[in-house]
Amino acid sequence: xxxxxxxxxxxxxxxxxxxxxxxxxxxxFKAACLVGTCHARENQENLALVSSVVHVGANPPLxxxxxxxxxxxxxxxxxxxxxxxxxLNQVQCDWVEQAHQTSARYxxxxxxxxxxxxxxxxxxxxxxxxxxxxxxKLAMKLESIIPIEVNHTEFVVxxxxxxxxxxxxxxxxxRIDLSELDVACISGLDTYHQPRRIARFAYAKPx
Amino acid sequence: xxxxxxxxxxxxxxxxxxxxxxxxxxxxFKAACLVGTCHARENQENLALVSSVVHVGANPPLxxxxxxxxxxxxxxxxxxxxxxxxxLNQVQCDWVEQAHQTSARYxxxxxxxxxxxxxxxxxxxxxxxxxxxxxxKLAMKLESIIPIEVNHTEFVVxxxxxxxxxxxxxxxxxRIDLSELDVACISGLDTYHQPRRIARFAYAKPx
Numbered sequence: 001x002x003x004x005x006x007x008x009x010x011x012x013x014x015x016x017x018x019x020x021x022x023x024x025x026x027x028x029f030k031a032a033c034l035v036g037t038c039h040a041r042e043n044q045e046n047l048a049l050v051s052s053v054v055h056v057g058a059n060p061p062l063x064x065x066x067x068x069x070x071x072x073x074x075x076x077x078x079x080x081x082x083x084x085x086x087x088l089n090q091v092q093c094d095w096v097e098q099a100h101q102t103s104a105r106y107x108x109x110x111x112x113x114x115x116x117x118x119x120x121x122x123x124x125x126x127x128x129x130x131x132x133x134x135x136x137k138l139a140m141k142l143e144s145i146i147p148i149e150v151n152h153t154e155f156v157v158x159x160x161x162x163x164x165x166x167x168x169x170x171x172x173x174x175r176i177d178l179s180e181l182d183v184a185c186i187s188g189l190d191t192y193h194q195p196r197r198i199a200r201f202a203y204a205k206p207x
Numbered sequence: 208x209x210x211x212x213x214x215x216x217x218x219x220x221x222x223x224x225x226x227x228x229x230x231x232x233x234x235x236f237k238a239a240c241l242v243g244t245c246h247a248r249e250n251q252e253n254l255a256l257v258s259s260v261v262h263v264g265a266n267p268p269l270x271x272x273x274x275x276x277x278x279x280x281x282x283x284x285x286x287x288x289x290x291x292x293x294x295l296n297q298v299q300c301d302w303v304e305q306a307h308q309t310s311a312r313y314x315x316x317x318x319x320x321x322x323x324x325x326x327x328x329x330x331x332x333x334x335x336x337x338x339x340x341x342x343x344k345l346a347m348k349l350e351s352i353i354p355i356e357v358n359h360t361e362f363v364v365x366x367x368x369x370x371x372x373x374x375x376x377x378x379x380x381x382r383i384d385l386s387e388l389d390v391a392c393i394s395g396l397d398t399y400h401q402p403r404r405i406a407r408f409a410y411a412k413p414x
Contacts (some may be wrong), residue, residue: 001372003373029237033234062357143355148353171374206322
């Protein structure tokens with residue numbers, strides 16, 4: 001084995017940007033989701049790229065995401081707290097550059113939709129914009145915000161209220177082929193990948 | 208747009224297995240990580256496939272994972288709570304079948320290592336087995352277990368204590384090319400993918 005050991009102290013000693021790149025690679029591949037919200041009173045739309053969306057449960061259908069209150073997602077988090085709703089939109093390989101650009105620190109009054117050329121779309125049942133381009137869009141209702149005290153982040157848990165997709169993409173067992181939908185994934189902070197399906201296995205049982 | 212709307216009520220009405228397949232696809236692509244633990248007193252190793260690992264922070268370096276106390280990861284969770292340490296090992300495309308097989312409900316006294324042919328490896332600094340085959344192995348120290356009350360799951364937050372990898376895989380900015388390491392990702396409960404790198408962008412700034 002040619003492996004080396006990088007210790008906690010080594011990580012602590014890294015330069016900030018280097019450390020951010022490094023540690024963000026360690027969790028493996030991540031989903032690329034755009035979170036759509038709006039500020040009701042100011043009629044201001046926000047769109048933020050989040051790579052920390054995770055499955056929490058199927059029944060009830062719940063997803064979580066880790067958010068840092070004082071970073072670029074600040075407006076998004078404020079809107080989620082104020083309105084209790086948001087959308088999650090899977091990013092396609094075709095437009096990863098536009099999705100990435102939403103992570104720039106635009107002023108609060110600027111819509112990432114108009115800055116990146118992505119198209120807001122409303123279902124009229126939820127006060128948050130979907131990304132029209134996305135082949136898999138979820139309407140989410142805020143369930144709870146759980147503080148992660150060790151680093152002052154928050155785990156935002158939401159309930160899936162609506163799924164918008166072409167139903168013909170669902171197979172007889174309820175699966176969606178994300179590769180066929182050309183859904184992208186991320187590694188680290190800046191690298192995008194196109195996953196190709198290589199295997200599918202039966203529910204594992206002891207041999 | 209040819210999208211259809213699947214509502215929360217539609218999801219609730221689904222047959223259990225169908226719903227599990229469906230909802231597990233909605234969060235997008237997921238990392239495929241093997242969690243290695245051991246039961247100190249009984250000298251019993253456990254290995255469990257987890258697809259809910261998520262980045263929590265870079266400084267200090269923290270990862271979280273959602274675990275359900277009463278499922279197949281029960282032994283793993285018990286060991287983490289008892290020992291306060293565990294390993295996270297990225298799965299390669301080459302051996303996704305062996306990784307998937309660890310999710311079978313083996314009896315507690317059976318080691319998923321010996322059942323699947325994966326090789327335990329110890330660093331002698333942490334009481335938990337790594338997967339020798341994995342090109343990216345982390346030693347984790349339990350930081351906190353946060354209850355997610357809405358569905359009685361737990362968010363297990365750990366601190367990265369060691370990273371084992373071939374250092375030549377690190378670029379000058381701290382990034383690891385996970386595709387080059389042949390790391391796999393998962394969609395849903397049973398489908399594995401090989402991600403191919405398609406784009407890398409600079410830190411986004413307003414244009």
